[in-house]
Amino acid sequence: MSLKIATWNINSVRLRLPLALRYLSEHQPDVLCLQETKCPDDAFPTRDFQRAGYGHFAIYGQKGHHGVAIVSRLPLSAVGARKFCGIGDARHISAEIDEDLGGRPVRLHNFYVPAGGEEPDPEVNPKFAHKLAFLEEMQDWFANDPVMRDHGVLVGDLNIAPLEHDVWSHKALAKVVSHTEVEIAALKNIQEAGMWVDALRANVPEDQKLYTWWSYRSPDWESSDKGRRLDHVWLSPSLAARQVGTTILREARGWERPSDHVPVMVELTSA
DNA sequence: ATGTCGTGAAGGTCACGA
Numbered sequence: 186m187s188l189k190i191a192t193w194n195i196n197s198v199r200l201r202l203p204l205a206l207r208y209l210s211e212h213q214p215d216v217l218c219l220q221e222t223k224c225p226d227d228a229f230p231t232r233d234f235q236r237a238g239y240g241h242f243a244i245y246g247q248k249g250h251h252g253v254a255i256v257s258r259l260p261l262s263a264v265g266a267r268k269f270c271g272i273g274d275a276r277h278i279s280a281e282i283d284e285d286l287g288g289r290p291v292r293l294h295n296f297y298v299p300a301g302g303e304e305p306d307p308e309v310n311p312k313f314a315h316k317l318a319f320l321e322e323m324q325d326w327f328a329n330d331p332v333m334r335d336h337g338v339l340v341g342d343l344n345i346a347p348l349e350h351d352v353w354s355h356k357a358l359a360k361v362v363s364h365t366e367v368e369i370a371a372l373k374n375i376q377e378a379g380m381w382v383d384a385l386r387a388n389v390p391e392d393q394k395l396y397t398w399w400s401y402r403s404p405d406w407e408s409s410d411k412g413r414r415l416d417h418v419w420l421s422p423s424l425a426a427r428q429v430g431t432t433i434l435r436e437a438r439g440w441e442r443p444s445d446h447v448p449v450m451v452e453l454t455s456a
Numbered sequence: 457a458t459g460t461c462g463t464g465a466a467g468g469t470c471a472c473g474a
Binding site: 196197200221223248249250251300302312344400401402403404442445 | 458459460461462463464472473474
């Protein structure tokens with residue numbers, strides 16, 4: 186037996202509901218974490234997910250922008266949504282998955298980290314300052330709250346591609362928001378504070394290119410392949426030992442009216 | 457530097473965020 190957890194920045198859950206249902210049907214994750222749902226909670230398409238066998242929800246959305254949700258066929262409990270930087274802008278939700286994995290439930294965190302705007306200078310760009318403050322608060326939280334990081338899975342669109350081969354050109358993107366030194370250092374600090382293990386890179390050597398996002402602005406995304414690894418799955422040590430594998434569904438970028446991000450899944454063994 | 461999406465509030469297109 187195993188537990189399969191997926192994460193996907195879907196860029197509007199209502200517009201792309203058919204794609205979400207297709208993904209669930211074809212790949213059968215137990216739990217799907219969504220970002221950029223762009224959907225108020227009372228308009229979330231729970232009925233459609235229920236019909237597909239996913240009847241448990243943890244939702245934190247708002248009108249227009251951002252928004253996160255956990256859609257599950259397993260019961261969820263202890264749902265929490267943390268407001269970072271004193272702003273309730275629907276960027277984090279967590280829940281416990283009541284599935285026996287080594288004798289205790291799994292704590293799942295679903296994040297949508299601020300994109301950070303264009304200019305990588307917190308002095309002139311308040312969006313970049315917000316991103317850095319958000320990352321620092323994540324670090325403090327996981328450093329100081331062992332319960333929140335214990336037996337945990339952290340997923341989401343972290344909007345940072347940390348390694349050289351997490352972007353199509355390390356040199357071209359050195360000063361582009363998502364791959365700057367200061368962001369990469371901040372992400373590393375969070376990882377260390379929470380003792381998180383990077384599950385995607387556990388299966389793919391660091392010298393191989395690995396992407397989860399391709400810009401809409403490139404009409405030939407597949408041939409030019411100028412991607413970035415912005416979406417992540419992190420595991421606490423107790424769960425890293427249970428990892429079976431990960432899958433990045435690159436083909437979903439070529440689906441009709443796609444998101445610019447593709448679904449990412451991790452499989453954990455319960456044996 | 458360019459490019460393309462989705463949403464909301466207007467108002468029959470544009471601003472904004474990404």
